[in-house]
Amino acid sequence: MKLKVKILKFLAGRPIAVLNNSTANHINVHVGERITLSKYADSLVSIVDVSKDLIGKEEIAVSQEIIEALNIKEDDEVEVSLATKPQSTFYIKKKMDGGVLTKEEIYSIIKDIVDNALTEAETAYFVAAVYKNKMSNTETENLISAMVSVGKRLSFDGIVVDKHSIGGIAANRTTPIVVSICAAAGLTMPKTSSRAITSAAGTADVIESISKVEFNTEELKAIVKKTGACMAWNGILGLSPADDKLIQTERILALDPEAQLLASVLSKKIAVGSKHVLIDIPFGTSAKVSKEKAQELKKKFEYFGKRFGLNLRCVLTNGEQPIGNGIGPLLEIRDVIKVLKQEKDSPKDLEEKALFLAGQIIELCGKTKKEKGLELAREILKSGKASKKFYEIIEAQKGSVPTIAEIDKKLGSHKKNILAEKNFKISQIDNKKINLLASVAGSPMDKGSGLYLYYRIGDKVKKGDKILTIYSDSKTRLENALELYEKFNPLI
Amino acid sequence: MKLKVKILKFLAGRPIAVLNNSTANHINVHVGERITLSKYADSLVSIVDVSKDLIGKEEIAVSQEIIEALNIKEDDEVEVSLATKPQSTFYIKKKMDGGVLTKEEIYSIIKDIVDNALTEAETAYFVAAVYKNKMSNTETENLISAMVSVGKRLSFDGIVVDKHSIGGIAANRTTPIVVSICAAAGLTMPKTSSRAITSAAGTADVIESISKVEFNTEELKAIVKKTGACMAWNGILGLSPADDKLIQTERILALDPEAQLLASVLSKKIAVGSKHVLIDIPFGTSAKVSKEKAQELKKKFEYFGKRFGLNLRCVLTNGEQPIGNGIGPLLEIRDVIKVLKQEKDSPKDLEEKALFLAGQIIELCGKTKKEKGLELAREILKSGKASKKFYEIIEAQKGSVPTIAEIDKKLGSHKKNILAEKNFKISQIDNKKINLLASVAGSPMDKGSGLYLYYRIGDKVKKGDKILTIYSDSKTRLENALELYEKFNPLI
Numbered sequence: 001m002k003l004k005v006k007i008l009k010f011l012a013g014r015p016i017a018v019l020n021n022s023t024a025n026h027i028n029v030h031v032g033e034r035i036t037l038s039k040y041a042d043s044l045v046s047i048v049d050v051s052k053d054l055i056g057k058e059e060i061a062v063s064q065e066i067i068e069a070l071n072i073k074e075d076d077e078v079e080v081s082l083a084t085k086p087q088s089t090f091y092i093k094k095k096m097d098g099g100v101l102t103k104e105e106i107y108s109i110i111k112d113i114v115d116n117a118l119t120e121a122e123t124a125y126f127v128a129a130v131y132k133n134k135m136s137n138t139e140t141e142n143l144i145s146a147m148v149s150v151g152k153r154l155s156f157d158g159i160v161v162d163k164h165s166i167g168g169i170a171a172n173r174t175t176p177i178v179v180s181i182c183a184a185a186g187l188t189m190p191k192t193s194s195r196a197i198t199s200a201a202g203t204a205d206v207i208e209s210i211s212k213v214e215f216n217t218e219e220l221k222a223i224v225k226k227t228g229a230c231m232a233w234n235g236i237l238g239l240s241p242a243d244d245k246l247i248q249t250e251r252i253l254a255l256d257p258e259a260q261l262l263a264s265v266l267s268k269k270i271a272v273g274s275k276h277v278l279i280d281i282p283f284g285t286s287a288k289v290s291k292e293k294a295q296e297l298k299k300k301f302e303y304f305g306k307r308f309g310l311n312l313r314c315v316l317t318n319g320e321q322p323i324g325n326g327i328g329p330l331l332e333i334r335d336v337i338k339v340l341k342q343e344k345d346s347p348k349d350l351e352e353k354a355l356f357l358a359g360q361i362i363e364l365c366g367k368t369k370k371e372k373g374l375e376l377a378r379e380i381l382k383s384g385k386a387s388k389k390f391y392e393i394i395e396a397q398k399g400s401v402p403t404i405a406e407i408d409k410k411l412g413s414h415k416k417n418i419l420a421e422k423n424f425k426i427s428q429i430d431n432k433k434i435n436l437l438a439s440v441a442g443s444p445m446d447k448g449s450g451l452y453l454y455y456r457i458g459d460k461v462k463k464g465d466k467i468l469t470i471y472s473d474s475k476t477r478l479e480n481a482l483e484l485y486e487k488f489n490p491l492i
Numbered sequence: 493m494k495l496k497v498k499i500l501k502f503l504a505g506r507p508i509a510v511l512n513n514s515t516a517n518h519i520n521v522h523v524g525e526r527i528t529l530s531k532y533a534d535s536l537v538s539i540v541d542v543s544k545d546l547i548g549k550e551e552i553a554v555s556q557e558i559i560e561a562l563n564i565k566e567d568d569e570v571e572v573s574l575a576t577k578p579q580s581t582f583y584i585k586k587k588m589d590g591g592v593l594t595k596e597e598i599y600s601i602i603k604d605i606v607d608n609a610l611t612e613a614e615t616a617y618f619v620a621a622v623y624k625n626k627m628s629n630t631e632t633e634n635l636i637s638a639m640v641s642v643g644k645r646l647s648f649d650g651i652v653v654d655k656h657s658i659g660g661i662a663a664n665r666t667t668p669i670v671v672s673i674c675a676a677a678g679l680t681m682p683k684t685s686s687r688a689i690t691s692a693a694g695t696a697d698v699i700e701s702i703s704k705v706e707f708n709t710e711e712l713k714a715i716v717k718k719t720g721a722c723m724a725w726n727g728i729l730g731l732s733p734a735d736d737k738l739i740q741t742e743r744i745l746a747l748d749p750e751a752q753l754l755a756s757v758l759s760k761k762i763a764v765g766s767k768h769v770l771i772d773i774p775f776g777t778s779a780k781v782s783k784e785k786a787q788e789l790k791k792k793f794e795y796f797g798k799r800f801g802l803n804l805r806c807v808l809t810n811g812e813q814p815i816g817n818g819i820g821p822l823l824e825i826r827d828v829i830k831v832l833k834q835e836k837d838s839p840k841d842l843e844e845k846a847l848f849l850a851g852q853i854i855e856l857c858g859k860t861k862k863e864k865g866l867e868l869a870r871e872i873l874k875s876g877k878a879s880k881k882f883y884e885i886i887e888a889q890k891g892s893v894p895t896i897a898e899i900d901k902k903l904g905s906h907k908k909n910i911l912a913e914k915n916f917k918i919s920q921i922d923n924k925k926i927n928l929l930a931s932v933a934g935s936p937m938d939k940g941s942g943l944y945l946y947y948r949i950g951d952k953v954k955k956g957d958k959i960l961t962i963y964s965d966s967k968t969r970l971e972n973a974l975e976l977y978e979k980f981n982p983l984i
Binding site: 008025026027028030031032033054064082089092093096119120121122123124125128129131132195196235248249251252253254255444445 | 500517518519520522523524525546556574581584585588611612613614615616617620621623624687688727740741743744745746747936937
């Protein structure tokens with residue numbers, strides 16, 4: 001049927017058309033389904049939204065994407081009809097019913113996700129199907145290839161190394177230290193990181209408190225060329241656009257199907273041209289995975305790493321408690337700077353873990369002999385070379401490294417010390433609870449908010465000792481965090 | 493953070509806000525997630541869409557629902573922050589992980605679906621979870637109660653009867669005949685039906701070819717009071733609004749979880765105040781269910797019918813092939829009128845099935861003794877009382893019953909007879925293929941399009957005999973249908 005075009009000024013992201021609900025009934029299309037719009041020889045498929053009274057029966061409101069694709073203007077007439085479903089929806093149904101997907105079927109789903117041809121609900125069905133029915137090794141391998149094939153690929157000179165942590169541990173901000181040590185050792189480390197997904201802050205959120213993190217690929221290449229490394233946000237680089245969309249859908253229920261976790265990490269490492277890749281898998285009661293699960297995951301990472309020609313190593317690390325004292329962007333960058341500058345009160349657990357990881361990378365790429373990596377990493381840190389490299393990278397990213405005193409001034413203006421109510425020995429510090437508490441205080445949105453932890457598991461605390469400080473930019477959020485603390489008891 | 497309001501003119505259905513993607517990153521919110529908007533003491537939660545360049549960093553574009561709820565105008569400032577997920581998303585995750593939901597958890601999910609508090613993706617996750625992990629009897633019972641509790645309830649005087657077919661059979665338009673017979677027998681039959689879901693047309697689509705089918709509850713009550721029955725579309729009555737939304741989500745992948753099928757049918761029967769309910773379960777190779785599955789379903793319907801105090805009976809009927817000759821709104825109503833007027837060339841299979849179902853209902857409510865229902869139904873049909881009642885109902889629904897000649901004139905202007913290419917005995921007529929063929933020809937959107945079948949399974953056909961006629965309003969759609977016919981061979 002023919003309908004008159006009304007221009008929808010603001011909506012974007014994918015073609016969207018709004019029909020009067022009586023018109024929608026006539027065409028037999030429902031919210032979230034698709035129609036084909038055509039004008040002369042041009043046509044495109046759009047998702048439908050339905051409105052009762054904001055648009056007439058003879059009209060169709062269309063988003064900018066449609067205006068541009070069909071080259072139409074207000075009050076033009078377009079031909080509208082029910083569109084058929086993309087073929088990939090049938091493959092999603094197949095997976096939902098326990099079928100095994102072929103290479104072509106997986107490519108078709110991934111391509112349609114990137115092209116916005118699938119709706120949020122359809123993408124959710126795909127995630128649910130993979131979550132429930134898992135993927136075989138062959139399917140996972142095809143998923144990784146498909147994800148790489150729809151994204152951009154970069155390449156860098158030199159010995160290109162990378163690291164990734166599967167996350168879940170509060171603070172644990174080793175990346176800036178590891179990157180600085182490795183780059184100072186002469187390796188190329190084009191590190192891209194996510195923002196907070198399940199934790200209180202991601203590396204991108206933390207670095208953003210002192211420099212830019214959003215770059216296009218040209219800018220990124222220039223930074224790496226100049227300094228040997230970068231610490232950028234992976235969200236706008238388009239390295240694995242299918243993964244970016246799948247992660248959005250997974251976040252909704254905090255689902256993390258294993259095949260997608262593997263594909264997410266590996267597709268980004270392949271896209272960025274990394275050759276030597278270290279994967280950190282922290283395990284523990286309040287970590288993402290148990291020791292058993294960590295061992296399984298290690299095998300899978302190594303298997304797929306080999307399939308894609310990566311020199312990949314997994315390390316299983318203790319994830320029983322947060323690593324470092326600060327949780328929240330500025331509180332974490334303060335810990336990082338203290339370690340790099342070798343300040344007396346720097347968090348030793350963070351330093352040791354960063355040295356261990358950097359040492360592993362140095363050995364993995366053959367820069368030193370076996371068991372000599374840690375030694376070299378420590379030497380680079382102690383000598384001040386890592387600190388110097390960190391300043392270089394931050395400057396190349398149009399930022400500047402603040403002093404500890406400058407950071408202290410920027411911490412949340414509302415703060416509250418939590419005191420021990422009795423003498424006790426700390427037996428548990430729950431990562432998930434600590435992360436949630438820091439989020440409620442305002443992290444990562446408000447850079448100066450978060451927590452400061454004074455103790456570790458095994459430490460003895462006396463009644464009245466300061467065990468925790470909560471920082472927030474807002475009085476209300478501080479109160480919310482305190483209320484949650486009472487309810488939660490993240491530290492016992 | 494504070495943002496300046498830009499009014500989004502057309503979007504509707506639920507509160508939607510569009511943020512600049514840099515602002516979205518800052519708040520750490522992604523497409524499809526939620527923000528809280530507040531102005532003075534008022535606040536509401538909205539789903540977020542993100543735009544790169546159509547809206548500024550300091551701005552937020554909001555839909556009419558938000559304008560009204562917060563009583564704001566263009567360029568007003570609103571406070572915007574990340575909203576927490578509804579509690580029901582955690583219950584959906586629980587079901588996804590194989591957990592058993594409590595009564596309160598099911599109510600919370602259903603309430604949030606109806607209140608638009610869940611996104612399409614979240615609702616899809618719920619459907620997927622129930623599809624994969626099924627529901628226990630207790631869960632299903634709670635699902636039915638929850639669906640009834642969020643909808644409207646009607647009540648009618650007299651002996652209130654109802655019927656439902658689980659569908660899947662092409663044509664099979666018994667409802668208008670059964671309703672006319674039962675109402676003529678003095679029963680009250682407030683029948684509400686869906687539009688096409690998996691078939692080429694739903695009862696609502698068919699009746700709409702000769703009268704109105706969209707009524708509010710007051711109009712519906714008046715029609716039933718006057719004629720003892722109605723044949724209305726259930727979509728706008730709000731009898732089971734949760735089911736209406738779940739069906740939209742299920743359609744996307746044509747998922748039909750058993751618990752939701754049971755809840756969908758029963759919640760609507762309970763809401764409309766039916767006491768005596770007949771469920772028709774057609775089984776067969778190309779039907780929705782096998783005989784075995786039909787028997788299981790029968791047990792479940794009877795179990796839950798009893799739990800909700802319904803006098804419910806299930807009949808298993810032969811669903812091996814289409815019932816009636818016409819497939820498509822006007823082609824089906826022509827068959828119905830031929831049966832009601834007892835024309836010589838009326839489809840006898842449709843007549844016999846309608847009489848059987850009407851007879852069962854008449855016995856079920858105690859109007860006649862056992863095994864006397866069919867007799868009374870036949871008498872009412874033969875005597876012309878059913879036909880008279882049908883005219884009454886259609887008139888009350890602001891329509892008029894056309895003559896057969898009038899219908900013939902309205903059938904698709906493009907038609908094509910399919911001739912047998914050899915002598916053969918028909919062994920199969922595939923319901924799914926026949927339905928799809930009629931859809932491609934334009935049913936139910938174009939009321940005059942569809943198919944006409946000349947034979948039944950077991951009939952002998954000679955080379956050159958007309959076996960099928962395809963009707964369409966459009967030359968292109970007729971060609972598409974012919975192409976599909978060649979590929980498909982729905983009749984062998």
